Amino acid sequence: xxPIKLREDFPILKIKVRGKRFVYLDSAATTQxxxxxxxxxxxxxxxxxxxxHRGVYFISEEATRLYEEARMKVSRFINAESPxxxxxxxxxxxxxxxxxxxxxxxxxxxxxxxxxxxxEHHSNLVPWQILAKEKNAKLKFIPVKEDGTLQLExxxxxxxxxxKILAITHVSNVLGTINPIKEIVxxxxxxxxxxxxxxxxxxxxxxxxxxxLGCDFLAFxxxxxxxxxxxxxxxGKEKILEEMEPFxxxxxxxxxxxLERATWNEIPWKFEAGTPNVEGAIGLGSAIDxxxxxxxxxxxxxxxxxxxxxxxxxxxxxxxRIYGTKNPELKSGVISFNxxxxxxxxxxxxxxxxxxxVRVGSHCAQPLMAKFGVSSMVRASFYIYxxxxxxxxxxxALKKVKEIFRGIRRAL
Amino acid sequence: MELEELYKEIxxxxxxxxxxxxxxxxxxxxxxxxxxxxxxxxxxxxxxxDGIVEDVKFHxxxxxxxxxxxxxxxxxxxGKKIEDVRKISEKFKEMLFEGKEDEELGELEAFKGVRxxxxxxxxxxxxxxxxxxxxxxxxxxx
Numbered sequence: 001x002x003p004i005k006l007r008e009d010f011p012i013l014k015i016k017v018r019g020k021r022f023v024y025l026d027s028a029a030t031t032q033x034x035x036x037x038x039x040x041x042x043x044x045x046x047x048x049x050x051x052x053h054r055g056v057y058f059i060s061e062e063a064t065r066l067y068e069e070a071r072m073k074v075s076r077f078i079n080a081e082s083p084x085x086x087x088x089x090x091x092x093x094x095x096x097x098x099x100x101x102x103x104x105x106x107x108x109x110x111x112x113x114x115x116x117x118x119x120e121h122h123s124n125l126v127p128w129q130i131l132a133k134e135k136n137a138k139l140k141f142i143p144v145k146e147d148g149t150l151q152l153e154x155x156x157x158x159x160x161x162x163x164k165i166l167a168i169t170h171v172s173n174v175l176g177t178i179n180p181i182k183e184i185v186x187x188x189x190x191x192x193x194x195x196x197x198x199x200x201x202x203x204x205x206x207x208x209x210x211x212x213l214g215c216d217f218l219a220f221x222x223x224x225x226x227x228x229x230x231x232x233x234x235x236g237k238e239k240i241l242e243e244m245e246p247f248x249x250x251x252x253x254x255x256x257x258x259l260e261r262a263t264w265n266e267i268p269w270k271f272e273a274g275t276p277n278v279e280g281a282i283g284l285g286s287a288i289d290x291x292x293x294x295x296x297x298x299x300x301x302x303x304x305x306x307x308x309x310x311x312x313x314x315x316x317x318x319x320x321r322i323y324g325t326k327n328p329e330l331k332s333g334v335i336s337f338n339x340x341x342x343x344x345x346x347x348x349x350x351x352x353x354x355x356x357x358v359r360v361g362s363h364c365a366q367p368l369m370a371k372f373g374v375s376s377m378v379r380a381s382f383y384i385y386x387x388x389x390x391x392x393x394x395x396x397a398l399k400k401v402k403e404i405f406r407g408i409r410r411a412l
Numbered sequence: 413m414e415l416e417e418l419y420k421e422i423x424x425x426x427x428x429x430x431x432x433x434x435x436x437x438x439x440x441x442x443x444x445x446x447x448x449x450x451x452x453x454x455x456x457x458x459x460x461x462d463g464i465v466e467d468v469k470f471h472x473x474x475x476x477x478x479x480x481x482x483x484x485x486x487x488x489x490x491g492k493k494i495e496d497v498r499k500i501s502e503k504f505k506e507m508l509f510e511g512k513e514d515e516e517l518g519e520l521e522a523f524k525g526v527r528x529x530x531x532x533x534x535x536x537x538x539x540x541x542x543x544x545x546x547x548x549x550x551x552x553x554x
Binding site for chain 1: 415416419420424449450476477528529
C-alpha cells in the first residue's frame with residue numbers, strides 16, 4: 001500500500017485548520033471517510049432512495065438488495081457462518097445493549113456473575129451494571145496490570161459455575177492492548193460461559209475471524225472503520241440469536257400481528273425494528289470493500305510501523321509517561337500519554353493551535369484512568385491514511401508545549 | 413492576545429504562583445464547583461465585611477486555564493465592593509461568551525484568547541461561577 005496515494009481518497013485530509021496543515025490523529029474516536037464511501041451513500045440517495053423490504057417497485061427492490069448485500073459483505077469480512085448472524089445496529093454500544101437486554105434479561109438470574117475487565121469502555125460496562133442491578137447479579141473484573149495487559153492468571157479463580165457471560169474488549173481504546181481472545185474463549189467455554197467481544201477497536205485494525213476466535217457475540221461500529229456514523233453491527237451465533245427475544249418492537253421485526261399479540265420475524269430481522277439505516281449499511285459495505293482491497297494484514301502491518309515510529313520519536317520528549325506497553329508488536333495504533341505536570345487539556349489545546357487533532361480526556365474509561373491514578377490522558381491514534389511526517393509534526397508540537405510550559409513547577 | 417501568548421505571559425505565571433492560594437479560616441462565605449471536562453475543581457472562600465471583599469482564598473486542582481483564571485480573579489476582587497465584583501463577573505462572562513470588550517476588565521481581558529477554543533471557555537469561567545455561588549449565599553445569610 002502507498003499511504004501518500006491513499007490519502008488522495010480522503011478529501012478532509014487536505015483542509016487547513018487554524019491556518020495550519022490538518023493532522024488527524026484521532027482515528028480511534030472516528031475515522032475519516034474515503035470518497036468511495038461518500039459516493040456510495042450519494043449514489044443511494046440519488047438513485048435508489050426508498051424504504052427496504054416493503055416496496056414492490058424497482059428502486060425499493062434495489063435498495064433492499066444493496067442493504068442485504070452490505071450484510072453479506074459484513075458477514076464475509078468477519079468470516080461469520082451466515083449473513084443471518086449479522087444484525088445492523090446504530091453502533092457497537094447499541095449492539096452490546098441489545099445483548100444485555102435481550103439475552104441478559106432472559107438468562108441472567110439472581111446471584112449469577114457477569115465477568116468484565118478493568119479496561120472496558122463505558123459502553124461495555126454500563127449496560128452490564130444496569131442488568132446486574134436489575135437482576136441482583138454480580139459483576140466481576142479481570143484486573144489490568146501496569147503494562148496494560150490483563151491478569152489472565154486470575155481467570156481460574158475468577159470463574160465459577162455461576163459465571164454466565166464474559167464481556168471483554170478485543171483491543172483497548174486507551175492502551176491499545178490486544179487481548180488474546182482466542183485463548184480466553186477456549187478457557188471460558190470450558191466453564192460454560194458465553195463470550196461477547198467488543199470489537200470496536202479491533203475490527204477496523206486487525207484481521208478478525210469470528211470462527212477462529214470462537215466468540216458468541218461480536219460488536220463493532222461502522223464509523224471507526226471508514227464507514228458512516230449511525231451504523232454498527234452485532235454478530236451472534238445463529239443458535240443463540242434464534243433463542244433470544246426481540247430487543248425493540250415495531251415494524252420489520254414481526255411476522256404476524258394481531259391486536260393482542262404478535263409473532264417474530266426470522267433472524268436477523270427480528271432484531272431490526274423500524275426503518276433501518278440503509279445509507280449507513282451501504283456506506284459500511286463500501287468501507288469494507290475499501291479495507292479488503294488494501295487487506296487487513298497490510299493495515300495491521302502499516303499501523304505497527306507507524307506505532308513503532310511514534311514510540312521511537314516520543315523518546316525525545318522529556319518527562320513523558322506512556323501508559324501500557326511500549327512494544328508496538330503487542331498493541332494496535334493507539335498511544336496514550338501525559339506530559340509531566342502539564343494538564344492533558346492544555347496539551348490538547350496547544351496541539352490544536354498547531355492543526356493537530358488528538359483526543360484528551362477520560363476516553364470513556366474512567367475506571368481505567370483511576371487505575372493509572374489520573375483523571376485524563378492525551379491519546380494519539382493512527383490509521384491507514386496517517387504518515388510519518390504527521391508524527392513528526394506532533395513531536396514538534398509536543399516540544400512546543402514543553403517550551404511554553406518551561407519552568408512549570410509541580411502542581412500544588 | 414493570542415492563545416499562545418496568553419499561555420506564555422499569564423497562564424504559566426499564575427499556574428506556578430497562584431495568588432491567594434490556600435484556605436481562609438475566618439471566611440464567612442464559600443462555594444465550590446467542578447468542570448468535568450478537565451476534572452477541574454475550585455474551592456473558594458471569602459471574607460466579606462460591610463459589603464466589601466476583605467479577603468479571598470482558593471484551592472483545588474485542574475488545568476492551567478482554570479487555575480490561572482481563579483488566581484487572577486482573586487487578585488481582581490480583593491478589596492472591591494460586592495456590587496462591583498458582580499459587574500466585573502458579568503462583564504468577564506460577556507467577554508468570553510459574546511466577545512464583548514470592556515476597559516474595566518483590565519488584565520482580565522487577556523482571557524479573551526480562550527475564545528478560539530470554545531470548549532475551554534468553561535475552564536476560564538469556572539471560578540467566576542463559583543464566586544457567584546458564594547455571593548448568593550451572602551445574600552441569603554444577610
